[in-house]
Amino acid sequence: MPVPASPIHLLDPKASYDAFLTLSASLLLARTPPDAIEWNDSESGAGSLFDPTLTPDELASFPRIDEHTSRITERLGRRGKLVAHHADPDRWDLLYRIAYRLSHGRERDLLNDILDPDTRKLETLSHHVSRDMHKMKAFVRFQRVRDAEDEQYVAWHRPDHRIMRLIAPFFVGRFGAMRWTIFTPHESATWDGQSLTFAEGIPADQVNEHDQVEELWKTYYANIFNPARIKINAMVKEMPKRYWATLPEAQIIEDLLQDAPARVRRMIEAQSTSAGATPFLPPRDVPLTVLAEEAQACAGCPISEMATNTVFGEGPPNARIMLIGEQPGDEEDRAARPFVGPAGQLLNHALTAANLSREDLYITNAVKHFKYIPKGSTRLHRRANPSEIRACKPWLDREIESIDPDTIILLGATAGQSIFGAGYRLHQSRGHRLTHPNIRATIYPTIHPAKILRAPKHEQPQMLEDFIQDLRTATQSPSPS
C-alpha cells in the first residue's frame, strides 16, 4: 500500500520539514517501510503543504505523536534540518530511510557509522547546505537604495539551495541596525528594524541599484592583490564563477588578469634600474681624465636625459682632501663644473676662512646630473631620489678609488646616503668621525652650504660659523694611523 504523493510547500522548507516530521512519525508508528512510500517534491505543487493520506485529526489520534515526532527530530538532528533545505528531490526519501533504520532497523548507531552510504549521503547533503549558507554570508552584496528617505539596502543573491530562512537570522544579527531586503530567485527576506518578513523571490534584473561605494570597493580589490603571485584556480575554487554576476568586484577580474604580467614587469623593472651607471664605466685604473670623459656618455638613470652636461668632479689627482656635495644645480649644469653657483661661492668663502685652498681639493657630487622641472624659462631644482643616488654611485666609487684621499668631507645628507646607504642621518652623524670598510679615508659629515642660503637671515651667521668650524676640524685633526 504505497502512500501517495506528498508535495512540498516550496516557499518554506522549514514548514515542509515540520510536516515531514509529523508525517514520518505516523508512518513509522504504522511501521511503513521506506520503499512503500513515494515522496513527491514536484515544483508544480508549490503552495500546497504535505498532502498526507491522513488528516490532521487522524494524525493526532496516534498515541503520543508529538513525542514520537520530537524523537525523530532529535535523532536526525542538525543535519536533518539542513538537508530539508537541500534542492535534491530525493532528500525526503533519504531522511525517512534514515529515520526508519534508526527506529525499526535496530541501527541505533547508524549515524555514527560514517562509512554507511545513507550516513555519508546525509553528511554530504548537509555539508552542501552549510557551505551554501557560508557562501551566502560571504557573497551577499548590499547596495544602498537611491532616493530612499532613510538608509535602506537591497541585495540579490542566488544560493544553490532553499536557505533564505535558515540564513536570515544571521543577517539580522549582523545588520539589525539597518533596514534591508535580500532577494533570491525563490524567496526574499525583509528586515525593517523590528521584524523579519518573507515574500516571493524575484529575478535578478529587477534589482538594479547603483551604489557609488561600489567603485571604491573595486578600487580596493584591484590594489590589494599581488600580481606577482597569480593563482586563479585557488580563487575560482573558493569563489565559483556562478556567484560572479552579483559581485561588483568580479566585473574587473578579467582586466586585472590581463594587466597582471605588465604590472609584475613594471615592479621588477623598477627594481632592476639600480644597475645604474655600471654598464657605462670604463675599465679599472684608467686616469681620472678618462673617467670624467666616459661619464659624459652615462645614461644610467632617467635624469641624465634632462641635463645639459655631466658635471664630474674636479681637482688635482693627488688631492688629500675630497669634498662630496649633492648634485649640480642650474649654473653648474651650464658650466659643466661643480660648485660654481651661489652655494659654490659660499663654499669658497668658507674654505678660505678655514685656511683651505680650493685648488688643493678634489670637489665632486654624489649625483652627476642636474635634476629639475621646467617652469617657464627657469628650471626648478629637484632633489635626486634614492634610486638615482644609487644609480650614480659607481662614478663616485671610482673617483674615491682613484684619488684615494686621507679625508672626505660629506656636504649634506645626500652625500652621506650615497656612501652609507639610505639609513644615514646627517643630524646623528654630524660631529663624528666616520669610517667605511671600503674606504681608507676618514669621513667627516657636515651640512651642504646651500642649506645656509635657505635658512632664515638671522640664523645664517651662526650656521656659517659652524660650517667653517666643521671644515677646520675635518682638515686639522690628525689622520688615522
Added chain:
Amino acid sequence: MELARKLAILADAAKYDASCASSGSKRSRSSKDMLGDTNGVGICHSYTPDGRCVSLLKLLLTNYCIYDCRFCVNRVSSDPPRARFTVDEVVWLTVEFYKRNYIEGLFLSSGIIQSPDYTMERLAEIARRLREVEKFNGYIHLKAIPGADPALLDRAGRHCDRLSANIELPTDEDLQSFAPEKTIETVDLTMSCIKDKRDESRAERKVSRKAPKFAPAGQSTQLIVGATPSTDTTILAQSSRLYIQHKLKRVYYSAFSPIPHADGQLPATTPPLIREHRLYQADWLMRFYGYTASEITTPDNPDLSLNLDPKHAWALRNPDFFPIDINKASRKALLRIPGIGVRNVNRIVKARKSKRLKLADLRTFRVALNRAQAFIVAADWSPPDPINDPLNHEEEKTADTLKHAPEPARTKHLHDAGTAALFGEF
C-alpha cells in the same frame, strides 16, 4: 588628494601583510543600534586573483615611514607615491564597506610617522572611534608598533580583536642588516606586554564577565621569507619560540615579493612561493600534529625540501616508525602518516569502532593513498615485506647497485611513495 587615490595607494602598500584572519573572537550585538557582529568564524567575502581571501579591509593609515627596512616598499629611502588617511576617512570606509557586506572588519597597519608612540596612538584612536562613536561591532585587527608605550597598547587592545607585532626577520643579524631600526628584543617586549595584558584580562573576566576584554582574538606576527639567507631551521625555531613564549595564535610567512623600489641589495626574482608553502605546512605540523621544530629539519638539511612536504620527508627519515596499523595505532601515531590529515584521523578513530578498516574505507574518506599506503597496515593490506618480497630481490639483481650500497627494501618502497607524492598536489 581624492579618497579613491588614497585608497589605491594605501591598499597597495598594505598588500604585503599576509594576515587576513578574522576568526577567534565573538561579539554579539548587545544593543539595537550596534552595527555588526563577530561570531568566531572568519568569513572570506571575496577572493583576489592571487587566490587570497579578502576578509578584512586591509589598509595602511599612511605609507610615510621614518624606518628604512630594506624589504619594505614604504621604507623612507624608497620613492613610491605617498598618502595618508585621516582618521575620519578610515572610519568612514570601514563602516560603509561593512554595511554592504564587503568585509568582516578592519585590519589597520601604518608606516611609522614621528615615533612608535605617535603612530600607535593614531591606530588606537581609529579603533576607539569605530567602537565608541560608530558603535561598530565587527572585527578589528591593529598592528602593534614595536616599542610603543604599554599604555597605548592597552588602549588599542581594549577596542580591537587582535593586536599583532611583526617580527619581520628571524634573527637580530638579519634585522641589523635589513631592518636597522628593529630588534628582536623590542618586538619581544611588545609581544610579552600584549600577552600579559591578555592573561590579566582573562583572569579578571573569570571573576566578572563585565571586565573588559583585551585583544580576545590574540596576537599574530609575520616573517618574511627569502630576503635573507636564514635557513628554515632558524625560521621554524623562532616561530616555535614565539608560539610557546608569547602564545601567538599564528605566525604568517610571506615570500619576499619583488617590490617596486626595493633596495638593490635584495634579489629581484619571483617570490619563493613553494618555500613559503612548505613553511606553512611545517608550521601546521608544529601546531596540530605534535611535531617539534627540531624534528622537522635536520642539521644536514637545514632547509625544508621543496619537492616533498615536510611530513612526508620526516616519514622517509624515520622508516622504523612505520608501518602504522590504522586499526590499532594511537591518534598521535596516526597523525604522523603522510597523506592523512587531522580530519581523516578523526574519521578513522570514529569509524574503526564499528569495523576493521580496509583500504577501500580510506579511499571513501579520500585519504591520499598514493602517499599513505606505503606507511600503513590495514585489514586487507600490509606493505611488502622487505625479506620475502620476490620483486625486491629481482630489482636488486638487475638494478645498478655497483656504485651504491643496495637500499634497504623498506626505504626503497618509501622512496617510491615519495616519488608519488611529487606528483601529488603541492
